[in-house]
Amino acid sequence: MAKVEIINLNKTYSQKVVPVNNISLQVADGEFLTLLGPSGCGKSTTLRMIAGLEQPTRGKILIGGRDVTNLQPGDRNMAMVFQSYALYPHMKVYDNLASGLKLKKVPSSEIKQRIAECAELLGLEALMDRKPGQLSGGQRQRVALGRALVRRPDVFLLDEPLSNLDALLRERVRAEMKKIFASQQVPVIYVTHDQTEAMTLSNKVAVLNNGIVQQLDTPTQIYTHPANKFVASFVGSPQMNLLQLQCHRQAAVLGDFLMHGRELPQMPPSIILGIRPEHLRLARPEDPQKIEGTVDLVENLGMHNLIRLRVEGADGLTLRVLLPSDQAWEGERLTLAVPPDRIHWFDVHTGDRL
Amino acid sequence: MAKVEIINLNKTYSQKVVPVNNISLQVADGEFLTLLGPSGCGKSTTLRMIAGLEQPTRGKILIGGRDVTNLQPGDRNMAMVFQSYALYPHMKVYDNLASGLKLKKVPSSEIKQRIAECAELLGLEALMDRKPGQLSGGQRQRVALGRALVRRPDVFLLDEPLSNLDALLRERVRAEMKKIFASQQVPVIYVTHDQTEAMTLSNKVAVLNNGIVQQLDTPTQIYTHPANKFVASFVGSPQMNLLQLQCHRQAAVLGDFLMHGRELPQMPPSIILGIRPEHLRLARPEDPQKIEGTVDLVENLGMHNLIRLRVEGADGLTLRVLLPSDQAWEGERLTLAVPPDRIHWFDVHTGDRL
């Protein structure tokens, strides 16, 4: 019913500043789309155009098939969490949460009840009588989120709603949001920098860069089949190893080792090889493809250690590898397995996946 | 030289609202202290008191041995990143970055150079002539961070400086910050919700709750030896499994299984058992202590799957387990190893580590 369609959306501030460049997207009812991309790539701008707060320079926005490009924000019945919160500073937390509902003439008993639920979820019960100025940063963000969640809009737009919350709370809120969205079956467009969030919450992820959609796909697809070098490097933490290598026949030359991956119809003279740190592991005897090297640097990430490996014969080329943290790796010499099915090939010039 | 000492610091807004309650801390030169804690626990308030922006209700602040409790902020020579950025709206990005240096009468050639370096690090080069109102959320945060980094203060205070940046940039900035702080050898106090950040950057972590320091220790210590149930549950993502169990002799009863951990002088009638999801793994034959259960829910976290396991005979008790994502776990029956040295015991009443 309220499917959101964006067709060739463009926003131009000036010739040089084009934060949104010909973006087309679709989000169906009950679908959860995450916008992922580096800071300043146009995520907020896209959201603001969908909400009607910014007039697109070109392009159309349809909701449930209806062209809303020229509709007032208030007539679009969307709920939005602003990146900057935009709380009403003169209203108490309760009134901030209630404002949208009051306007929609929701009966006050229902308002009370919805707010109580939402406050409980966000841990805001004790703060109902405070004004935003008397809240901590994270509390403000929760109010901003709550203001959107209490509504039953046709579309949810969430601009980094959890960035200032602690991991625990974030996890809980994430789970609850998932439930809420599932029950309301409306399109959700979500902006985040947190990839776990992007991966766990969404049905679809759009990776943006410079105002252009780089890839629009399911989270798994994006993780396993990044459409280009940018997506490959951007998604996944720690970052994917991306090495520009010379080719030899059907393999790429990494130091003393030949790397075989998915077979390509035609191997170019040089190629970019990608492999995620977590897909490299200590070699077992049966592994078909291995490399050797010495540990250069170890970083403790808690559960794992991130290890920089200087590959044998590769003249300074290093690989990041994720290994269990129950062992001291410093200075060791390791043999690692490089599963061929985990290798990604990218074009040297276009960066596209091969 | 510029060691920061906080002695019994207290801030009371009203009888009920005591965001900072008797906090004592020390941060030596070159030391990096992270304040970690749930939203609203008093981190920003502590930072603001150290900066002199908020007058403590009680307690003292010493810098390099000198009592600065009543000193004006400007006389403390600290640099701070505000959680709310506090950019000067009427100044261009360049002037925002330069303002602190100009005030300190740094020669303008040096200002230019320092800003150029910092802008490069933060990717702000193209934005120098914009006013803050024309920046995206993450860009604003970078300016706020840059404003602190270009200074050479006696103390750095950073209040969630990276919360609105994407993973890639955050990683890079984190690495650069580490270098900068290492080279300047001054105390750094850092507030973050990102545990990876807390773990990778800091020498010391203070976990706060309700304005009280719960534990002050090295990151590893905090992860491996949480001082109480709160710290255990708060640090580490996904959250540690915390189960209140009956005791039988020297073991706790979890469903059909007896759990042995570190020996305690005296086992109470009931106890809280804690074990991190990442420390549970598929049992190998040689494992001394195992449990069995059925998979109840699977959540894909990218590299891993987070699995909820219904423990055999434990009547609804579940354990969260982190397992590789290369397998479909749905509905399976698993046997897991519970390494005794990974088990934490906590007192049922006080929550303290036993």
Add this chain to the structure above:
Amino acid sequence: MNLIIKKIIFPLGVVVLIAFSLGPVLWQVLTSVKVNEAIAAVPNVYFPSWQQLTLEHYVELFTRRPLLRYLFNSALVSVSSTLSCLAIGTPAAYALARLRIQGEQIIMAGILTLTLFPFVLIFLELLEIIQGLKLGNSYLALIIPYTGINLPLTILVMRSFFQQLPKELEDAAKVDGYNTWQILTTIMLPMTIPALVTTGILTFIFAWNEFIFALTFMTQETMKTIPVAAAQIGGSSVFEIPYGPIAAATVVGTLPLALLVFLCGRQIVQGLTAGAVKG
């Protein structure tokens, strides 16, 4: 340095400020309770003896004329013109600050130009309008011109404050479904209360004290306002300027204003937008 400011310069400033503002006022108050001989005595009487003190000027003020009526008239005219000025000017200011209106520049230029026109010079023509509309001797005869004269100030001041508010708040309100009018009244205005009160105070004071229009447009005794009534206070002769009674009238006429400022002054506070937006 800062401590010096806090401990010395600031209190000193307050004292000087009070002396500066209050000095001549106190002199007026003193004059209003001195007997005529003491008023014109050389050397000046700063600390009058008991014999030199009197309340006769006040008594005279209240007994000889329907002073309360004048106060009522002044209050009615000032309140209505202030309210209508704010009611008309604030929406216009908001529209000029935030809504895209074609020719906004021209309107602003026009308003700025009008601002500069000394209103004393237009009162004959205004009188013509008032007569044409048959408004003479009705409260509207003053309310309309006062409202009009104060509009430019209201519009400019409110506009400048609206422009300083974070735009995201309006965005949030729009998404919540507020219409433009609701945004103005429930979101923007509460945040600009200091500006609103300030303009209100300035407008009110202007209307309360305006003389020429009030003198000309209101000829009936029952319609006169305080300043006009004060101008009618006579001494013992046509030539005598009755300093005592005039001082008394000044005090009585200013007291309600002082009270108003005192009560509304609380609203001129800081940090109404605190916590609204991040960044």
Add this chain to the structure above:
Amino acid sequence: MQADKTHSREQRRIPKHERLSECSEESTGWILVIPALLLLLLVYAYPILSSFWSSLFAENLGTQLQPVFSGLANYQRMMGDGRFWQAMWNTTIFTVVSVLLELVLGMIIALILHRCPTGSASSAPGGHRRPFPGRNLVRTIAILPWALPTALIGLAWAWIFNDQFGVVNDILLRLGIIEQGINWLGMPNTAMMAAIAADVWKATPFISILLLAGLQSIPTDLYEAHSLDGATPWQNFTLITLPLLMPQILIALLFRFAQAFGIFDLIKVMTGGGPGGATEMVSLYIYATVMRYLDFGYGAALIVVTFLLLVFAVAIAFWGLSKSRAQIN
């Protein structure tokens, strides 16, 4: 600014039918603006236009108060009217000096009323931010001069500056600063000084209360950030307060400029324009021309010229205002 401009140009390029939302925003805008515009037209436009029209006629006692077309004769006469130009000069001096003094004083007073020029660390030991006791009372007192009726306070000032009975002379004599009473209002220069003093006293609160409201709207965290950077109170003032307060400063200046240029009651009561016309202001002269000499045509010409000269000043002010607007946002 640069981006802003192109931005709005982009908006214009959108085809008509696609600008629906903008249109409705515009129409709401007009609905909000129109009542104010109508009232302004009623109160200002008719008188001003009628002045332009009348200035082309001779209409005075010589013509039995009937308008007789005279072209630009009134303007010609004005060129040689020494009294008018003298008044213009007086008014300019008066305006410039008093407005500048008022601005400086008003700013200082506003800062005092605002309590803490640095904005930061204003908390008293052991507590939260606390306004200093009686701050509301001080504010009321500070605004009191503006609240006193001009006509009456003009008398009071004339009395205060009286050479025999005046307080000023009395105090100066007692302090031994002067040996003989100064005839303040009796000498051209001192009369102007007295008039300026009275006006400054009277009108400074207008500026200070406007600036106070402006000061209150500056977010405190800017001062916090700045003083952390090591800014002195003075640097706080020049680098944060002044730029952010610019719109209010310009507005206050503009209105005080206009008010001072149109000063009437105070001068009329205090000096009557004397001595020897040394304090005669344009509005006094025009008022006399119209109301007492019944020289309507000529009076209208004077109004028109004064008005045009003022508009010239507005052009500059508007330019400044639009610049300051670009600074914020």
Add this chain to the structure above:
Amino acid sequence: AQQQRTVTLSILINALEVPVWQEVLVKKFETEYPDIKINLIEAPNDTNLQEDLYTSAFLLGDSPYDLIMMDVVWVPKFAAAGWLLDLTDRINASNLSAFLEKDVEASIYEGKLYRIPFQSDVGMLYYRQDLLAAAKLNPPETFSDLIDISQALQGNGAATWGYVWQGKQYEGLAAMFTEVLAGFGGFWVDPETLAVGLDKPEAIAAIKFLISTIDRGVSPPGVTTYAEEETRRLFQNGETLFLRNWPYVWSLANQNTSPIAGKIAIKPMVSAPEKQGGACLGGWGLGISKTSKYPEAAWRAIEYFTSTAAQRQFILKTGDVPSRRPLFTDPEIVAKYPHYPQLLEVVENAVLRPQIPQYAQASDILQRYLSGALTGRFDPVKAMKSAADETRRLLGTS
């Protein structure tokens, strides 16, 4: 009488005098003429403001006032503007001759009568009889007498100041100057020929005399800022020998709280030797607005208010100066105000300010230059020359 509609006449009266009017004049009039009601509207104290009120009322056509209470100097302007009803035919010569001649003359513009004098007013010289007597001096007759006596008594400490007069830039300055000018035998504007005498030697002498009073310390420098009240105050405080002022001073100075009660006397203004001292005529009279709906009733009211009986009552109450000559010697009045016969002498010698419609402007010109010359802003000779030129330009005679 019941069938007749009652008419209401509005009249603007100085707020100060409204109670007296109500009590002495209106009540009796209304009983005598039950079909006419008088609506007294309070006017502000300041004469200028009253003039402005009339002006704006007339300019808009329907004047809200039926009866117009006019200062002498307004008559030509109001008449020229066509705001007043011609009263010439309503009163015969003999009735008119009972009024002071100068007052009547001042009520005529271009041969037509526009106002009936209600009360007169005239400038005069007050002096301290006691001090002069103590020094065995006669009251001054000439300007130089005035200065000599002053300096003598100032010298022996009997008085701080010799002579105070109104030197502020306002109408009173013009009135006062008219007297000095007359004393030197000069004139301001001749109403017949419109000749201007301000740059004639007599006028120069007059201004130089005034300047000399300040220069020689006879008058305080502050006189250049004084109006009537300031000068009266200085005189009444007992510090001053001579005062130029209007009749109202008499009763105030003779109040029992006054330090100079019973110690003063009046005489016409001094003059140059062989010249006649002049006194400037002020005073008020009643006219009828041209737009009045009830001119007949208004005339009846004027007749009543200016009648001998009504005036007597009014004068006895207020101590104002009558406009009818016989009242100066009326026994009842003289019993209360013994100096009135003396006053008559002053009044008979009164000089008029120019009876020209542009009087207001002419007066402003004179005031400005006089004030400028007195305060040293202009050279006196040049100032008077400029004043004369400007006046001529104003009158179209240059």
